[in-house]
Amino acid sequence: MIEGGSLKWGLFKSSQWTALWLFFIVQTILSMGTYTISVVAPFLKNDWNYSRTQIGSLTSAIFLGALMSSFLIGWITKKSNPKKTTILTGFLLGTALVIFPYSGIFALSFIAMLIAGFSYGIFNPTSTLALVHWFEPRKRGTAIAVKQTGVTLGAGFSAIFISYIISHTGKWQYSYLWIVVLLLLSVFCFFLFYEDVLPSEQQKGTTENKGNWLTILKNRNVIFGSLASLILAGIQYTFAAHFVLYLTNENKMSFSITTMAVFIAQIAGSAGKLWWGLISDFVFKGKRKGVFITICGLSTIALAGFGFVYPHMSVLILMILVSIFGFTSLGYAGIFMTFLSESGSSSQMGTALGIGSMFMYIGILIFPPLSGWIADVAGSYRYVWFGLSGITIVATILLSCTKEPSTAAILTENEKIL
Incomplete structure (x- = not known):
């Protein structure tokens, strides 16, 4: 390489x-x-x-x-x-x-x-x-x-x-x-x-297709993967903006339990980033698609679980829920960026990552205020978590329509030959 x-x-x-x-x-x-x-x-x-x-x-x-x-x-x-x-x-x-x-x-x-x-x-x-x-x-x-x-x-x-x-x-x-x-x-x-x-292609002086936005926008991996990241990034910052309020005001939980839940979610997020990277590299031999879909699927379960939180809920069950959420919804970024960077030629990587980042930030700007508005209208955050759980199903469907990045396929073929 x-x-x-x-x-x-x-x-x-x-x-x-x-x-x-x-x-x-x-x-x-x-x-x-x-x-x-x-x-x-x-x-x-x-x-x-x-x-x-x-x-x-x-x-x-x-x-x-x-x-x-x-x-x-x-x-x-x-x-x-x-x-x-x-x-x-x-x-x-x-x-x-x-x-x-x-x-x-x-x-x-x-x-x-x-x-x-x-x-x-x-x-x-x-x-x-x-x-x-x-x-x-x-x-x-x-x-x-x-x-x-x-x-x-x-x-x-x-x-x-x-x-x-x-x-x-x-x-x-x-x-x-x-x-x-x-x-x-x-x-x-x-x-x-x-x-x-420099990548080997540049070192050899080749000038293969220079990626532009129009070319990248025809790549379904980039578009569907970026849409999935828009959803996950939006969910991540909705959690940061509203989860403490949901537990303390709506479910009357103590501030100590709430802060512990947020802390565990963040720690699980850091662990998740490492775990998904290691799994995709050493267990699935460089394949990313299945790992990305698994992250979305588990996020769906955790978010639905948030909707069933109640005032006297077992602290252990709550911590399990936030751990699953952190491990997936907060731990997706590394695998997403790897998936995106491998979904085009080397000359297109910068543009693909730029598009992916753009979608992420759009999700961050839209989801938290929209979720707050929905909670105000509905009178509860429960409907927000159920709605977000449904949206992660959409992300899962989008990712199922992508194909495995070409670099992973090439690596697998090389291993078969060896």
């Missing part, structure tokens, strides 16, 4: 796994910087008198910026290599994080979060594409899954880190400055120790 690619570390050459850990570290720190609004929301309300609507709009600004960047991913990956792009995204996010804590004006805060989302939206597909070039199909799912765990770990570390800085300094603004320091250190290490690797 890779010819001549290497990482340089002093006088030694390192392996593809060093590339993975460098991307993982940057992904984690970028996520720490991006997922901060929910943690500092009380300070935005008390110090700057931002309304709840304005605070919610800042989160929307992040995903709006990411959606905007998804339109440019195909062009960016053709014009710039992953090393330059990663360094650029790090400095863009760092600039936004320096501006935001001292803005105090909603319009400026919104612009800062828009820039943060834009930079974050560029890094995710760019780093995925780089790992596709670094890893052969048998290890690719695992590698991308490891990188994606940096998203949930970074979000979790963000809450802990900010709380620690505030408790020791009394200034929430300082936490952003420290995150910027960590971000610059990670980008500096990336600059020193990472060297881009």
Whole structure:
């Protein structure tokens, strides 16, 4: 898969796994910087008198910026290599994080979060594409899954880190400055120790079909897979926005039980990303379609189970439900990105990942407010969970209409010959 690619570390050459850990570290720190609004929301309300609507709009600004960047991913990956792009995204996010804590004006805060989302939206597909070039199909799912765990770990570390800085300094603004320091250190290490690797097709100088949006839109794997990810991403952020309220207000559960449920779901999500990557690589020998369909099927069961939650429900049963949900609906991203990256030629990968990211962010922007509106009209979140369970059936049907990515089929054929 890779010819001549290497990482340089002093006088030694390192392996593809060093590339993975460098991307993982940057992904984690970028996520720490991006997922901060929910943690500092009380300070935005008390110090700057931002309304709840304005605070919610800042989160929307992040995903709006990411959606905007998804339109440019195909062009960016053709014009710039992953090393330059990663360094650029790090400095863009760092600039936004320096501006935001001292803005105090909603319009400026919104612009800062828009820039943060834009930079974050560029890094995710760019780093995925780089790992596709670094890893052969048998290890690719695992590698991308490891990188994606940096998203949930970074979000979790963000809450802990900010709380620690505030408790020791009394200034929430300082936490952003420290995150910027960590971000610059990670980008500096990336600059020193990472060297881009080109796919063998580019190294040989071939100029096979350059993927464009029209060509990619005819690829049913990309379109159906992206529609499925729109649904799963929307469900993921609907859970983040409404599940705590569902348990505490509607089912009168204690805050400790609720926070435990959310924590377990997030941990299960991180474990799920690794599990699905390992399973697709080493059990199904590089095949992704069946794994993706399994994720959607199990998500259907967990979401339907949420609709049957009641005030005096066994805590054990609740934790089992959120574990299944986290393992699937929160753990799908790695396998989705691998599936998408393998569904076209190497020249089309950047555009395919850009389209997939665009669909994901559309789902994130639409599902949470729509679910809140449905709950208000219906008077209960139960109908929301039942409805989402039905929509995951649609995602399962869409995925069943796709075909196994060609790289997995090629790998299987090679093994038969050997």
